[in-house]
Structures are given as C-alpha cells and as structure tokens.
Amino acid sequence: MPSDQTPLPPGFDAAATLLEWYAAMGVDVTLADAPLDRFEESAKAREAAESRAARRQAPAVPRGAAPAMAPALQGADVRPLSPQGQTAQVPTEATVMQAREAAQSAKTLDELKALIQAFDGCNLKLTAKNTVFADGNPAAKLMLIGEAPGRDEDIEGRPFVGRSGQLLDRMLHAIGYGRNENAYIANVIYWRPPGNRDPSDVEVAICRPFILRQIELVDPELIVFLGAQPAKALLGGDAIKQGINKLRGRWCELETGGKRFKALPTFHPAYLLRTPIKKREAWRDFLTAKVFLENGGMLPPT
Template identity: 85%
Template structure:
C-alpha cells in the first residue's frame, strides 16, 4: 500500500502568512544587517534644512571697498564735494517754493505757456508719485469754468480732469442745462497732480498750486466759476470760506479777485459727494439752474 506523501512543513506556511501580513501592513523593504536609528536620521535632516534656510535669509556680505587712488583724495582742509542733485528727490516745500510758483505763473502769457510751466515745475512733491499732470479739459473760450479739487486715479491715468464716475455724472449735469466740456464749458482742478491714495491735499500743496490755478482762471476769463465742492472754494476764496462746510457754502454767490478783476463764483456739491449722497442732487440741480440763468442773463444775478 503506497505511503502517504510528506505533508508540507508548517514552518513554510507560517513564513508565507507572515510575508502576506507584512505586505498588507505596507512593509516593502527588508531590514539591513546593521540597525538604523530613524530618530537620529530625522534630526540630521532637520538640522540641514535649518542651516540652509539660515544661509538664504542672511544678508550678503559687503564687498571690500577698492581703495581710492591718491589723486582722488581731497587735499587736507578742502570742503567735501556735494552729492549730485536729483530732480526726482522729494523736497520740503518752503515759502521760497510758493514764490517760485507765483513767479512762474505770472510769466505765462498763454494757456499753452502755463501748461508747459506746470509740467516742468518740480516744486510740488505730488508730481513724484503721479503718472500725469492733469491740466484742464474743455473749451478755453467758454464762459463757464468749473474747478474741482484734485485728480483721482482715473484722471491721473487719462491726464484729464473728471473722467471717472464723478466725471460722467458731471457731464450729465452739464448736458441737462445745455452745456458740455467739448462746447461751452471748461474744467480744471486746484491741484494738478493726484495725491497718493486720493488723500486730501495738504495746505502747503494747495499753496504751491494756487498761483497756477489763479493764473489759469485769469487767462480763461470766465463769466462764472462753479466750485465743485468745498475744497476749491476754500483754497481760492480763503477768509470765512475756510471755516464753512459745503452745506453752508453751496448756492451762495461769491467773488474771487485776481489781478484787480472780480470773478463771480458759485459753490456747489462735488459730483463724487452726490454719488455718495443722492438726496443732495436736488440742491445741486438748483445750483446748476442758477448758473444757467446767470449766464443767459449776460452775467446778471438772478432774482432771489
């Protein structure tokens, strides 16, 4: 009777089961002959990463300065040579700067000369951060002149006053009374360069630009000036206007004297304020109608 075959060794089954269990647990490499300290390996990797990061953050070492030749050293007792002046360096405005602006403005005989002088003028630090000089827009022969405060972002990019949302509203307001910047209206600002972040211009910045806008008004010779907002009225009228807000100033006739000549002026709300406060549009509309009647009556004040 044939003998039964030898059964498989139980040790092989156990080893195969163990390998299957290792595979199920994610073990995919065999152990080395020598033990490996994984904690020490991690510590070395961390130290290497920190050392590399420190090298990246450390400032570069200054290069050794080349000694100057003997001829380049000034003689003993000689005054130090001044640094080269840069036209792009901000300067602290002084009264001399205002006088310089005043002399430059008075020297302009035409609007083109005035525009060129303003573009070349470096006494106002706002010019350093602005993209463009925003001089004016509209018809220089117009009898209606509107004066705002300062250019905004859109105006700085375009180089023209009132081209953003407030400018679009202003165009609609002018159109409602039969006026437009391309035909019978002229628009300018008290400040010719955009203040950074659309902040309010400082008193010094206004004082520097004031001679230019006064000369611009004098050359335009308008029959009526409409101040858009309280700031241009305060900047040009001074006196009691400085202490009053736009709600008290608007709709009240004023006079601006330049070179012995008096110009009629009428303050009203700025279009940007009307966008934020639509309820005030009715009062602004009343002011524009008043301006229309004044111009149509040959410069005569309408009845109260």
C-alpha cells in the same frame, strides 16, 4: 483628522482678491520696495536744519587757523528717491514764491501748461502718472473747478473722467452745456495725491498761483466750485471755516489779476454719488448758473 481651515471656493484667487482689496482702500501706488518711516525722516530733516542754523551762527574761523570739527549731519532736507528717480524736496516759502513767479510769466494757457509740466516744486508730481491741466473749451463763459485728480484722471491726464466726471457731464448736458462746447474744467491741484488723500496746505499753496493765473487767462463769466475744498483754497477768509452745506448756492466773488469773478459753490459730483438726496440742491445750483449766464452775467432774483 479634520482640517482647522475652511476650504476655499473653487477658482478663488487669494492674490487677486488681496490686490482688489488694496485698490478699494486706495493703496494703488508703489513708492518703494520697503516701507519708509516718515516720522524718522521728519526728525532727521529738523536735525539737519538745526545743524545748518548752528553753523551759520558760529563765529568765523580766522584765516590760517585750524577749523573746528563740524558735527556730522544727521540727515538732509530731502526725502528718498521717487520711482522716477527724482529727489523729493521739502517745500518752503521759496517754493511758493517760485510758483508765483512762474505763473505770472505765462501769457497764454499753453505757456502756463508747459510751465506747470516743467515745475518740480510740488512733490505730488513725483508719484503722479500725468499732469492734469484742464479739459473743455478755454473760450467758455463757464469754468468749473474741483480739488484734485483721482485715479482715472491721473491715468488719462484729464479732469473729471471717472464716475464723478460722468455725472458732471450729465449735469452739464441737463442745462445745455458740455465740456467740449461751452464749459471749461480744471482742478486746484494738478497732480493726484497718493491714495486720493486730501492735499496738504503746502501743496495747495504751491498750486494756488497756477490755478489763479489759469482763471485770469480763461476769463470766465462764472466759476462753479465743485465742493468745499476748491472754494476754501481760492476764496480764503470766512469760507475756510464753513462746510459745503453752508457754502453751496451762495454767490461769492474771487479777486485775482485785478478783476473780480462771480463764483458759485456747489456739491462735488463724488459727494452726490454717495448722497443722492443732495442732487436736487445741486440741480438748483446748476439752473441758477444757467440763468446767470443767459442773462449776460446778471444775478438772478432771489
């Protein structure tokens, strides 16, 4: 009797093929043995917050009186344990303030790096393998800032080391620059988001004080934003509403620590790998940056 199933080719490994497909789709981090219902967790967290608020508003019990039965907690404002055994906290405004205070206390880049590595206020740290701080020459006049680490960066603990990083290195070398000589590279986010998803607004707000302090300590003559997201995260204002096609090539100013830094947004190398036709515009931006730096920080003629 004929079989209903098409025979598999010799040497076909179904398990390996499935794993490769998962990796291609961004499913490369195991968080738990069983799936978690994040919607249910959020509902429980809200119920717990409402319960605490109700208890704070309840009248005080007179001394000696029998206390009323407290309602049972429906949940807590924490998420399940991470693979490292740490508890993921729900970020709050207090977490952002904690990040600001920690960032401002750093007097050197080494101190700032140690503070970020010890900081537990960002839940991305719980699923990341490494804290990706920076790479390159901290005395460089040129500082390049991306959005967040990817898989390769998370493994090596250095920014821009994958395919997009290799393209970035070639672009820098084409204008006479290199990360080991006269360029410094960092990201707005210091830990890889699971599955390479976009960082949330809260995650950006928590990491923002650290990257601003990093900029102050490096004190570059020029900042190049690699993609729209770092420009939006650090510039704010009208930049938030604009895409990279409108932002790129336009001179901006970033004010932090009482100082103004010239900034130039351009395309992210990963975008250029997907859209090679845009490389000519990115090349123009890098040439503009080179002229600016070689002219002692003077804007090139338009």
